[in-house]
Amino acid sequence: MGKNLTKRSEDYSKWYNELVVRADLAENSGVRGCMVIKPYGYAIWEKMQAALDKMFKETGHENAYFPIFIPKSYLSKEASHVEGFAKECAVVTHYRLKNAEDGSGIVVDETAKLEEELIVRPTSETIIWDTFRKWIQSYRDLPLLINQWANVVRWEMRTRLFLRTAEFLWQEGHTAHATEAEAIAEAETILDIYTKFAEAHMAVPVIRGTKTPGERFAGAIETYCIEALMQDGKALQAGTSHFLGQNFAKAFDVKFANKEGSQDYVWATSWGVSTRLMGALVMTHSDDNGLVLPPKLAPIQVVIVPIYKGLDQLEAISEKIEPFLKELRAKGISVKFDNRDTHKPGFKFNEYELKGVPVRLAIGQRDLENNTFEVARRDTLEKQTIPADRVVAHIEGLLEEIQENIYKRAEKYRDAHITEVDSYEDFKRVLEEKGGFISAHWDGSAETEERIKEETKATIRCIPLQPKNEAGTCVVTGKPSQFRVLFAKAY
Amino acid sequence: MGKNLTKRSEDYSKWYNELVVRADLAENSGVRGCMVIKPYGYAIWEKMQAALDKMFKETGHENAYFPIFIPKSYLSKEASHVEGFAKECAVVTHYRLKNAEDGSGIVVDETAKLEEELIVRPTSETIIWDTFRKWIQSYRDLPLLINQWANVVRWEMRTRLFLRTAEFLWQEGHTAHATEAEAIAEAETILDIYTKFAEAHMAVPVIRGTKTPGERFAGAIETYCIEALMQDGKALQAGTSHFLGQNFAKAFDVKFANKEGSQDYVWATSWGVSTRLMGALVMTHSDDNGLVLPPKLAPIQVVIVPIYKGLDQLEAISEKIEPFLKELRAKGISVKFDNRDTHKPGFKFNEYELKGVPVRLAIGQRDLENNTFEVARRDTLEKQTIPADRVVAHIEGLLEEIQENIYKRAEKYRDAHITEVDSYEDFKRVLEEKGGFISAHWDGSAETEERIKEETKATIRCIPLQPKNEAGTCVVTGKPSQFRVLFAKAY
Numbered sequence: 001m002g003k004n005l006t007k008r009s010e011d012y013s014k015w016y017n018e019l020v021v022r023a024d025l026a027e028n029s030g031v032r033g034c035m036v037i038k039p040y041g042y043a044i045w046e047k048m049q050a051a052l053d054k055m056f057k058e059t060g061h062e063n064a065y066f067p068i069f070i071p072k073s074y075l076s077k078e079a080s081h082v083e084g085f086a087k088e089c090a091v092v093t094h095y096r097l098k099n100a101e102d103g104s105g106i107v108v109d110e111t112a113k114l115e116e117e118l119i120v121r122p123t124s125e126t127i128i129w130d131t132f133r134k135w136i137q138s139y140r141d142l143p144l145l146i147n148q149w150a151n152v153v154r155w156e157m158r159t160r161l162f163l164r165t166a167e168f169l170w171q172e173g174h175t176a177h178a179t180e181a182e183a184i185a186e187a188e189t190i191l192d193i194y195t196k197f198a199e200a201h202m203a204v205p206v207i208r209g210t211k212t213p214g215e216r217f218a219g220a221i222e223t224y225c226i227e228a229l230m231q232d233g234k235a236l237q238a239g240t241s242h243f244l245g246q247n248f249a250k251a252f253d254v255k256f257a258n259k260e261g262s263q264d265y266v267w268a269t270s271w272g273v274s275t276r277l278m279g280a281l282v283m284t285h286s287d288d289n290g291l292v293l294p295p296k297l298a299p300i301q302v303v304i305v306p307i308y309k310g311l312d313q314l315e316a317i318s319e320k321i322e323p324f325l326k327e328l329r330a331k332g333i334s335v336k337f338d339n340r341d342t343h344k345p346g347f348k349f350n351e352y353e354l355k356g357v358p359v360r361l362a363i364g365q366r367d368l369e370n371n372t373f374e375v376a377r378r379d380t381l382e383k384q385t386i387p388a389d390r391v392v393a394h395i396e397g398l399l400e401e402i403q404e405n406i407y408k409r410a411e412k413y414r415d416a417h418i419t420e421v422d423s424y425e426d427f428k429r430v431l432e433e434k435g436g437f438i439s440a441h442w443d444g445s446a447e448t449e450e451r452i453k454e455e456t457k458a459t460i461r462c463i464p465l466q467p468k469n470e471a472g473t474c475v476v477t478g479k480p481s482q483f484r485v486l487f488a489k490a491y
Numbered sequence: 492m493g494k495n496l497t498k499r500s501e502d503y504s505k506w507y508n509e510l511v512v513r514a515d516l517a518e519n520s521g522v523r524g525c526m527v528i529k530p531y532g533y534a535i536w537e538k539m540q541a542a543l544d545k546m547f548k549e550t551g552h553e554n555a556y557f558p559i560f561i562p563k564s565y566l567s568k569e570a571s572h573v574e575g576f577a578k579e580c581a582v583v584t585h586y587r588l589k590n591a592e593d594g595s596g597i598v599v600d601e602t603a604k605l606e607e608e609l610i611v612r613p614t615s616e617t618i619i620w621d622t623f624r625k626w627i628q629s630y631r632d633l634p635l636l637i638n639q640w641a642n643v644v645r646w647e648m649r650t651r652l653f654l655r656t657a658e659f660l661w662q663e664g665h666t667a668h669a670t671e672a673e674a675i676a677e678a679e680t681i682l683d684i685y686t687k688f689a690e691a692h693m694a695v696p697v698i699r700g701t702k703t704p705g706e707r708f709a710g711a712i713e714t715y716c717i718e719a720l721m722q723d724g725k726a727l728q729a730g731t732s733h734f735l736g737q738n739f740a741k742a743f744d745v746k747f748a749n750k751e752g753s754q755d756y757v758w759a760t761s762w763g764v765s766t767r768l769m770g771a772l773v774m775t776h777s778d779d780n781g782l783v784l785p786p787k788l789a790p791i792q793v794v795i796v797p798i799y800k801g802l803d804q805l806e807a808i809s810e811k812i813e814p815f816l817k818e819l820r821a822k823g824i825s826v827k828f829d830n831r832d833t834h835k836p837g838f839k840f841n842e843y844e845l846k847g848v849p850v851r852l853a854i855g856q857r858d859l860e861n862n863t864f865e866v867a868r869r870d871t872l873e874k875q876t877i878p879a880d881r882v883v884a885h886i887e888g889l890l891e892e893i894q895e896n897i898y899k900r901a902e903k904y905r906d907a908h909i910t911e912v913d914s915y916e917d918f919k920r921v922l923e924e925k926g927g928f929i930s931a932h933w934d935g936s937a938e939t940e941e942r943i944k945e946e947t948k949a950t951i952r953c954i955p956l957q958p959k960n961e962a963g964t965c966v967v968t969g970k971p972s973q974f975r976v977l978f979a980k981a982y
Contacts, residue, residue, distance in 0.1 A: 034558035067525035
């Protein structure tokens with residue numbers, strides 16, 4: 001297996017598409033816009049799910065499951081929500097097929113037409129708030145902290161594996177609270193969880209902020225977000241947490257009796273991350289040799305490749321490494337011994353580099369004689385010869401070091417790509433020549449935001465939390481501004 | 492909270508429907524036939540998933556994810572599969588909504604009609620085999636052992652929570668093998684896993700067998716199944732594992748180069764269990780007081796209810812139980828201390844009985860003085876006073892005992908409800924008066940099977956594995972038969 005990947009510098013987009021397929025993460029299916037997540041990719045997603053699910057549960061959230069279908073009329077109930085979501089949707093209109101009368105195959109049975117069309121959920125606020133009405137009567141039923149792991153569908157015209165697919169997997173949290181302050185605190189708690197997950201598990205540094213009104217979730221009062229920066233200088237929104245005010249409670253008539261006994265509308269949040277994170281993971285760390293995975297999310301953390309001639313040597317190596325396999329596994333390290341005799345070591349080295357396995361051990365005849373292992377780390381591609389009695393401790397340290405190193409590398413790149421500009425000319429030049437985040441003054445108007453987007457394709461990624469107070473003037477209109485916001489081209 | 496459940500003896504079906512809702516397992520949604528799985532019910536499902544997923548992975552299976560949509564034409568490719576599944580399906584015909592011109596809401600955009608309709612998967616053989624074609628070239632790619640956790644939709648006219656819903660959750664395994672023998676061995680391995688899961692985790696005894704041709708999965712050569720018996724004498728199919736021969740490989744042209752270098756079609760299996768198991772769990776063990784859960788699947792295994800007057804007493808109790816909470820949790824036992832001051836102990840006792848919590852501890856002023864706990868077990872409703880220094884060991888033993896006891900109780904009931912009959916008259920009488928499984932000779936013909944079904948509503952649940960060789964004559968036609976098969980009315 002030669003890697004022969006397109007280089008990032010040649011065509012970043014092509015490099016990404018090739019890598020996702022070649023590293024066995026995902027591929028396109030026979031259904032337009034829908035992907036197949038392959039076992040290796042899904043194993044990474046399962047690790048993401050496990051880490052997030054644990055954090056949600058530790059903060060009092062419970063999982064539940066709501067219907068995949070949403071009656072069309074539900075979507076219309078919240079005025080701004082319908083504008084945002086009732087557009088490119090998969091619409092179920094019939095519930096039966098039948099054999100064609102001419103024997104040509106199966107056709108839709110026109111007599112089995114639904115009275116009201118059903119929409120495959122693009123997000124579940126409406127069906128969930130229709131349910132919450134039955135679950136909430138009094139302040140004693142609050143807060144209600146629900147999460148759902150599910151598939152959702154948004155009909156996208158241009159799709160890319162993980163980044164933009166018609167169907168994707170995600171978690172969506174939906175919570176109900178007695179007070180505005182509690183709901184805002186919840187949205188912020190979730191932003192903290194997303195930040196911690198992105199940085200500590202994915203090793204992806206993020207900028208925390210809020211969206212402008214134009215970029216907010218349809219139906220939200222405030223959208224919190226984390227924004228990451230990819231190696232091509234484009235930003236990627238990695239997670240959002242919405243404070244929804246009482247909009248959905250009012251649309252679905254969800255009231256509760258407060259402690260004083262009077263009726264009040266419930267306060268809400270919703271929040272989600274999706275398989276899009278897989279795209280962010282790939283694009284943040286990987287290189288021209290293939291994936292680079294953070295040890296915490298790598299399905300295989302350590303691979304051992306034997307280098308041998310004949311079955312006798314393989315047997316001697318197998319015997320030698322048996323206690324190491326046990327010891328590593330006992331420490332919770334996921335290790336694979338690749339003893340396939342159908343492929344040569346060089347092929348295997350390539351394959352595990354492509355698949356981003358953090359640590360590779362090789363052991364051959366000379367290592368057996370010297371009681372050593374050759375240890376290679378994927379992030380830097382460095383190799384070292386390590387005495388057998390120190391190899392387990394070395395690997396443990398190395399896994400932590402790689403996790404930290406790739407985070408720091410990404411952080412360094414990100415920090416080097418936040419550029420303050422004070423004129424529209426500089427804005428456009430930096431955007432084209434350097435990319436990354438552009439920190440600029442903005443007059444706060446939707447018109448200016450829209451104009452910049454049209455003229456440069458850059459959007460306001462976020463208004464950073466706790467922005468530095470610094471009076472200035474909008475780079476476009478010259479109107480006064482109190483702080484800088486972050487612009488970028490984005491996925 | 493008074494329980495006031497309908498009694499099983501009065502109306503079993505009503506008892507079930509009430510219990511599922513009252514115990515917070517699930518409820519109907521605003522979408523016809525689709526349920527909401529509530530947090531308490533979903534927590535049980537998560538425990539089922541975790542146990543099954545572990546067993547699948549230990550036997551070499553990997554998870555993956557395939558599209559929810561299946562192009563209509565795919566369903567037609569395997570002749571018998573299309574007869575079984577291309578009927579009551581949710582059909583997506585359009586991909587856009589728009590605002591109605593008269594301002595009355597949103598309507599389907601007729602210009603956004605799909606060229607080929609998409610079916611929401613009722614099962615995924617077709618889309619998966621379309622993918623397997625790309626994954627399999629040589630014997631080195633086999634076996635391919637894939638599982639998917641997913642939602643599926645089958646349009647059902649009469650639905651019941653968990654037992655029969657338009658959308659349900661399940662796992663579906665799909666495997667590909669180089670030889671017929673390997674594929675059959677795989678189908679049998681999975682039958683063993685399902686059996687072990689049902690009996691050791693759900694505490695539900697099952698009968699293992701194969702289906703008659705008329706009851707087989709559409710497209711299967713052989714369908715293995717496990718059948719359980721509910722307390723109303725009706726059977727419930729709890730899991731199926733199908734040997735599919737080369738049917739799907741031929742339909743989707745999936746060939747591989749064997750070791751000799753010639754091309755051969757791949758051999759296949761598929762297998763699944765669903766949220767239907769939740770229904771089996773409820774109906775096997777529960778009683779007129781509510782749920783009875785096996786400790787291995789109970790979200791809360793132990794609940795502690797304080798009995799106190801005033802905050803001083805509550806504080807004394809809280810202090811007393813703190814070390815016990817820690818010790819139980821350290822042993823991996825899930826324990827809840829219900830110190831809500833908004834509800835009385837009697838209310839809480841009722842609630843946890845209704846929800847099937849296996850062990851309840853109560854502690855009041857006298858227990859504090861005597862250094863004891865009152866320990867109640869849900870399965871028998873027996874109470875004992877246990878000295879504090881023995882309570883942790885007692886609970887550990889009790890959880891195991893309850894798990895075993897409810898299994899034995901169900902097994903005893905099941906064994907007492909397998910009746911051998913040798914005439915059609917006895918068949919009909921036993922079916923009506925006693926219910927359960929009827930073990931009878933059958934001539935092996937589809938006509939007789941169909942006639943019995945029409946006349947009595949009983950179906951052949953399975954041909955038991957390793958049936959006793961015993962010559963006899965069919966209870967209906969008097970034709971010769973080599974062994975008995977099991978009939979029952981079924982869910």
